[in-house]
Amino acid sequence: MGTSLPRAVLALALTVAVVGAADAAQRKKPADPSIWEPTRRAPLTEVKGDPVRGRVIVIKKGSCLTCHVMPIPEEADHGDIGPPLATVGSRYTPAELRMRVVDPKVLNPDTIMPSFYKSTLNRVAKGLEGTTFLEAQEVEDVVAYLSTLK
Amino acid sequence: MSQDVNSDLSRRGVLLGMGAGAAALALMPSVAHATREEANDAFAKLTGGAKPQAGKVTLKLPEIAENGNTVPFTVVVDNPMTEANYVKAIHVMAEGNPAPGVVSYFLQPTGKAEVYGRMRLAKTQDVRAVAVLSDGSAWEGKKEVKVTIGGCGG
Amino acid sequence: MPTPKVKFNETAAKGEILEIKTMIDHDMESGQRKDKDGKLIPRKIVNKFICTLNGKELFHAEMHGAVSANPATNFFITATESGTMEFKWFDDDGSVYAISRQLTVN
């Protein structure tokens, strides 16, 4: 895996942030389309995931507590749609976790779980077209956090 | 005849993603919540300084409020309603709201000391009711209400 | 234009305790919500409700922004005399919404 790829991803993420939603459709695709490969197991970026940031993303932007009970006691009322994740890091490798976060439909086409790194979704709200639920680095941070749950 | 009215209200919640407590945000965004001291001060003003004692007042509220925007409540005061001895006022306060005052009822020596209303609660919190009697004494009842954190639709 | 409604047993025996149910359609704009541009929407609520019998006050309520839209207020009175029950709701904008009913006590 060359280093130019993650750079392209970061550049893309920056572009998304700067250009914003208005002309999302015109944004350039990343140089290597394998970044969007749902079974991808390699890190999406070259910056190592940060579990502390990941925990914040899990609570806020990722809304993981909507469906999962997690060892985050300061947040009340975790949902029970998905399996509890208290020991998920001992059950799956980071690569396996990444695959499940990026696009869980690879494993279960009928799952209720969102695909957190997929830009080709149906009828996304205006302004969000072509974007992803989480950015590449955020996925890495979340994976890093989940890996600590043992 | 088509028209999109589904509003401004939920947009912010939507952008935060699911489960972001959209209802509470929409209702009372980013305003500091009252403190217990503020609630106490407000009560003291309403009671004319009388320190409320626990008792006599029962607050009936849902254990779990399905939506904080509309929470039905009943206050019952265990006290006669005669000229000699009656409930003059019932003050309802939600100390976890941006402003603690909800509603004050002023009664006459008639009927019975029971009122019904519906209130907005910004989050899970204690709701308090103080009854002021014709002899000047004040009595307090309290109940914790759990306000549902919504996933879809608050 | 809000249209209040009230309900109670309009023909009552002397000494009977009557539940008075009231409701009015009103947004009760709390003054704490923001519009799409982040500006506070000014408060516009019904701030006071009063019920009188033959001009004499039986009950009144002072409401704040935390009262839900379409406020309902229920309370109890003892049927002592016949007469006109008047119900009035006072809006922040100065409007008064009123409704009246005859109470007959036998």
Place this chain on the structure above:
Amino acid sequence: MKTSLIALAALFVALAGSAAQADPPFDPKDPKMAPYISGDKRSGYTFAEPETRAMQDDEFLNPASLWVEKGEALWTKPDGKANRSCSSCHGKAEDNMKGVGSVYPKYDIHAGTVINLEQRINMCREKHMAATPWKYESEPLLAMTTFVKMQSRGMPVQVQIDGPAVSYFENGRRFYYERRGMNDLACKHCHEDNWGNHVRTELLSQGMTNGFPTYRLKWQKLGSLHRRLAGCNEEIRAEPYPLGSREYVDLELYLAWRAQGLQVETPSVRK
């Protein structure tokens, strides 16, 4: 042994963060619940807290009654160039509107398409009263729709899905199972696969539509099914369709079929 297991479980819950709340009491054998159940279908009423049910049950305190009274007044009020009211043609709603609300959406031969009750009311206004149609979600349209539909209260939802309605029904079914939005969810993921489970504390219902228009505690207002659908779409960050759109009418037909057999509960009160 047993107690230590319980202690262990309690510890786990404490460590894992608090799990979802106790659900509203529901006993399928309770005779009071019978009107809200049909086979394995459960009205949203059975998922509601007791205080919410009580608000619906009390005809005066049900806040939707404010709209019902407006609808009742509009029923006899002449409007439009023809200077006719609903009652000019239909007489007493209590007699002649019974069973009307429970069969919509419905294929209409004059419209040449499936229309819902709101659209039927507006068709009447245009054709027979020479009046301007009411805007979707406007107070008079909500009031009239609710007033008409509640004349069928207690009657089972009974929509036609065959004959000319087939393609509309299939369209609605497709919508129900199609993923959409940033959250990539279809209606079925919550309301077919996961009813009874919780998103945060919120208990997912079967998404039955027999109580619409409904007074929502969240809205603090009466609202249409289409407003609710658009809200659902927005929550999952999907671009909603306009109220009254073909897509939502077709979905409404499909949802009515899913609620087939449940009693019309309009106007319901929901969270």
